[in-house]
Amino acid sequence: MCLAIPVEVREVLPDEMARVTLDGVSKMISTALIDDVRPGDYVILHVGYALTKINPEEAERTLALIQEAAMGNAT
Amino acid sequence: MKYIDEYRNGRLTHDIARQIASTADPARSYHFMEFCGGHTHVISRYGLEDLLPDNVRMVHGPGCPVCVLPIGRIGAAIALAMRPEITLCTYGDLMRVRDRNGWSLLKAKAAGADIRMVYSTLDALRIAEAEPQREVVFFAIGFETTTPPTALALKTAIARKLGNFSIFCNHVVTPAAIHSILESPDVREFGTIKIDGFIGPAHVSAVIGTKPYEFFAEKFRKPVVVAGFEPLDVIQAVLMLLRQINDGRHVVENQYIRAVTRLGNVKAQAEVANFFEPRESFEWRGLGELRLSGLRLRPQYAAYDAEKRFSMVTFRAEDNPACECGSILRGVKKPADCKLFGRVCTPDTPIGSCMVSSEGACAAHWTYGRFRTKARQSDAGRAVA
Numbered sequence: 001m002c003l004a005i006p007v008e009v010r011e012v013l014p015d016e017m018a019r020v021t022l023d024g025v026s027k028m029i030s031t032a033l034i035d036d037v038r039p040g041d042y043v044i045l046h047v048g049y050a051l052t053k054i055n056p057e058e059a060e061r062t063l064a065l066i067q068e069a070a071m072g073n074a075t
Numbered sequence: 076m077k078y079i080d081e082y083r084n085g086r087l088t089h090d091i092a093r094q095i096a097s098t099a100d101p102a103r104s105y106h107f108m109e110f111c112g113g114h115t116h117v118i119s120r121y122g123l124e125d126l127l128p129d130n131v132r133m134v135h136g137p138g139c140p141v142c143v144l145p146i147g148r149i150g151a152a153i154a155l156a157m158r159p160e161i162t163l164c165t166y167g168d169l170m171r172v173r174d175r176n177g178w179s180l181l182k183a184k185a186a187g188a189d190i191r192m193v194y195s196t197l198d199a200l201r202i203a204e205a206e207p208q209r210e211v212v213f214f215a216i217g218f219e220t221t222t223p224p225t226a227l228a229l230k231t232a233i234a235r236k237l238g239n240f241s242i243f244c245n246h247v248v249t250p251a252a253i254h255s256i257l258e259s260p261d262v263r264e265f266g267t268i269k270i271d272g273f274i275g276p277a278h279v280s281a282v283i284g285t286k287p288y289e290f291f292a293e294k295f296r297k298p299v300v301v302a303g304f305e306p307l308d309v310i311q312a313v314l315m316l317l318r319q320i321n322d323g324r325h326v327v328e329n330q331y332i333r334a335v336t337r338l339g340n341v342k343a344q345a346e347v348a349n350f351f352e353p354r355e356s357f358e359w360r361g362l363g364e365l366r367l368s369g370l371r372l373r374p375q376y377a378a379y380d381a382e383k384r385f386s387m388v389t390f391r392a393e394d395n396p397a398c399e400c401g402s403i404l405r406g407v408k409k410p411a412d413c414k415l416f417g418r419v420c421t422p423d424t425p426i427g428s429c430m431v432s433s434e435g436a437c438a439a440h441w442t443y444g445r446f447r448t449k450a451r452q453s454d455a456g457r458a459v460a
């Protein structure tokens with residue numbers, strides 16, 4: 001029920017809406033719950049609404065931490 | 076797909092599992108509760124439990140809103156939908172849940188009720204605008220992830236003066252449920268459930284932040300790691316919990332830093348607070364009445380509150396006495412312990428709540444887990460032979 005997916009914002013539309021794409025599928029969603037949305041941003045989409053933006057630096061950092069953990073270094 | 080595929084790397088998952096095996100103290104056991112049904116589903120789907128050593132076990136929690144919705148509320152929704160003037164809009168997850176008479180929204184729809192599955196509250200609003208002669212009721216359920224979209228639907232309905240739109244509110248809150256588990260006699264007195272730490276929900280936490288869990292970590296001395304919904308996220312969270320326990324720490328850590336902050340989505344929280352207030356208590360299927368665990372519309376929005384507007388009546392209803400969902404939701408029993416599991420209760424004919432949603436512990440075990448159980452049993456049989 002709380003599953004949500006990362007989607008890329010392609011176009012910012014009026015009335016706090018945006019066009020997003022996921023694997024080539026395009027969809028109109030509401031961005032009323034987040035601020036400062038720009039094309040190229042990735043957002044977490046849940047039941048038609050963007051819940052939060054994905055922080056690309058933190059996403060990279062998570063992968064780096066996972067790599068470290070896999071090699072036996074403390075996370 | 077970006078931000079999905081890289082967190083599903085099987086080799087890395089196995090590497091971390093090996094680190095877990097070498098980090099776990101063989102002289103003790105570890106039990107971690109994943110609160111959220113999304114995590115339950117991921118753990119079953121990717122077979123993560125099989126990668127963990129025998130002394131590191133996952134306990135499935137009650138974080139599936141379809142599973143914990145009391146059947147009395149389903150019955151009330153069905154009764155409402157049967158009224159000729161009503162169009163009931165619902166998320167698809169709820170369609171097959173049975174009420175005390177064995178009816179479901181699916182059955183009511185087949186019998187002629189105007190019930191429409193929607194993907195979003197935006198769809199329900201569109202229906203209300205397009206069909207002003209219909210009374211459109213949105214059947215709102217879910218944890219903090221799903222509440223802000225309901226709040227925004229209400230905000231939009233008020234702004235557009237949609238007099239034919241209302242909400243049947245069943246939204247619940249996560250901290251109350253975690254509190255009830257930690258305060259339950261099973262955990263505190265009998266030791267029936269051993270919980271050494273929690274994997275905190277992903278998208279609930281994107282909304283509420285990690286701050287609300289600090290109280291549990293402090294008061295109950297249990298570590299909490301908020302984790303994303305991909306297999307690497309979950310397995311990394313298990314390693315983080317293990318390390319906390321081995322180090323004698325019990326703090327809130329955030330594995331899902333790409334989407335979750337300590338304070339969460341403040342804008343979403345404000346929208347929810349504008350339109351909803353806590354109920355004194357709310358019934359949870361399998362857990363009973365939990366104080367301050369549910370939300371209702373604030374009194375000034377009574378015109379949009381379907382319960383008041385249509386004088387809805389909710390009967391308390393007991394589950395099938397043979398169904399073990401209550402114990403399964405509290406982590407006391409596992410799906411295979413229920414004598415209905417896989418016999419009369421399957422995803423096609425769900426008797427209990429945990430079989431209805433794909434995020435329920437029973438449905439996840441039916442879809443992914445039972446084959447592994449059989450394989451383990453036959454391996455054990457071969458070993459004995």
